[in-house]
Amino acid sequence: MSGFGRPPGALTFSPTPPERGSFPLDHEGECKPVMLEYLSCIKKSKGKNAPDCRQLAKLYLKCRMERNLMAPDDFKNLGFQDQEEMRKAEEEKGLSRLEQLKRENLELIKKRLAEDANEKHTTRKYREWRANQERLIKRIEEEDAAKAEAAAAAAAAAAKKE
Incomplete structure (x- = not known):
């Protein structure tokens, strides 16, 4: 049997509350300047999670907590780490995630070029692509050597100081 005007078999939707609890909206605009600065930062960085934008987000959350617009919580629980901890974590990992992805991409390019070496490609686009890939590999290898x-x-220099 269908509900009033609903097609038979229609699923009913019941909203679920947010995971972190509810909090009042900032009707008075107490934290609006920080929020606007954060939004302009996100716009400038084209949606990337830039470190300066993360600091603005942290300031915005701090403002909300100070004015009882959200429950006070530790920043670690909200996804923020101290700068010192972040630096140590990156050092422990060795390469940053970006560097890891660059290495993986480089290996894939080398593999593709090796596979295509035996095939005869005559299109100008392919030759340009291959030349670009070879230049990319050379540049990355030069950067690695410089590092x-x-x-x-x-x-x-550190050994001489000791």
């Missing part, structure tokens, strides 16, 4: 030299020089 290794800089690290070796820094280690040598």
